[in-house]
Amino acid sequence: MPLEPKVRGVLFDIDDTFTTDGRITPTAFSALADWANSGRIAVAVTGRSAGWCDHIARMWPVNAVIGENGAFWFAFDQKARHMQRWFVRSQAEREASSRAFSTLSHAILEAVPQARVASDQAYRVSDLAIDFAEDCGPLPLQDAQRIAAIMIQAGMTAKVSSIHVNGWFGNFDKLTTTRLLAQDLFGITEDQIRDEFVYIGDSPNDSPMFSYFSRSVGVANVARYEGLIDHWPKFVCSGESGAGFAELVSHMLARGA
Template sequence: MKPLSELSLDSARALRVVLTDIDDTVTTEGMLTASAYGALEQLHRAGFIVIPVTGRPAGWCDHIARMWPVDAVVGENGAFFFRYDRERKKMQQRFWASPEELKRNRLKLDAIEAEVLGTVAGTALASDQAYRMADLAIDFCEDVPALPEAEVDRIVSIFERAGAQAKVSSIHVNGWFGDYNKLSMAKTLLADVFGIGWDEARASVIYAGDSPNDEPMFAAFPMSVGVANIRAFAHRLTHKPAYITNGHSGDGFAELADLLLRARHR
């Protein structure tokens, strides 16, 4: 991971899409700071296509798509995208699974939930689980005392034994049934809504993240950035981001935004 300062303004000038994780990438210790939110708004006003790509739930994503200075949002690790048309006052939604598949998957996730909570001491459902449509989120440090890494791995193994995918974020283990992730839905959104094919995306998109569930994005985009706190997860990553910020969390995201804005205005 090279320091972000080594990304030249000439290279950054070709970028026009900013995809970013939210938790501990835009937020800082669970808070959305003024500087990080201001960075989102400045990027949006400068003409960048700004899209959060998050593990957070559908209920949150409806709010984000409507009220944040963003062009769309990918949620629940790729289960869907939401895009709010402000002129028409209409929400566009695209889900990976059909309503019937979501119902069947929920029954299987309920069984996993019972096993995890019954066998891994100290875990809890994520506080935002009630607002989720496609996945199961197990809290290992957001609203509970932090679990040892070995216990986080136990949670992952329970999901995987049941045939589910499981990804570790900075706060949750998210699990789901389906052959999608952050990258697959981001590619669908870019192509179907913004007309950006994959070859163009690799040249014009930058992705910012902080944890193992961002790894598909780090592997896919040559221009990828980890905020400084990703160092805590570096040993879990086969594919690391190309660059790393000096600042942690939202300060790191603001650092990235500043570089992109300087390149745009140069």
């Protein structure tokens, strides 16, 4: 991966990119801490719930976290001890969506009975997450695609991650909220974040990010989704999951990127 222009920040997916088999490894977390200690920007960009993201913003060495596939961003100011929270949709819109999720989840589980509502659904504010590979299965990717099709038929946007199918009402995704975060929190233009930041991910819901960033990276396990990702990452690590994340960070730090 070319290291010019200088890399100002790294944006990273969490599940099966930063984590390995559902766990954070010491190697991956140390790599993230090393990157943060270099004085550059780190932003987690995940499909995980608002509850998880509050913890991540407070406790991890990151500048911010984008959650529920772009539904919001959180950033914790350590000195002021204040959490900044920004949401794409209003509280009334989010509550209306939540009321629809119960009926929709029943329809999905009737169609794919081996799937489950994700264990972190209670902590979500904007999307419905159906588990096909975290606490059940893993089910075939065809089942995940079937779940996504039901969501789309109901008027939702649907994305498949390595563990969940996430569906939501509204025209946002990881990329649209990344652009807004860059401007609002860091004062960075769209051109700057595209060319001066690196994005690393592993699954179909990372496709918009893979397409947009000049230096988009996949961990090695992205290969399992060949044919299902519209836009392939421009570079692929030799290591899988957290090892691939650490590989990328080591590459950039060793060469002063």
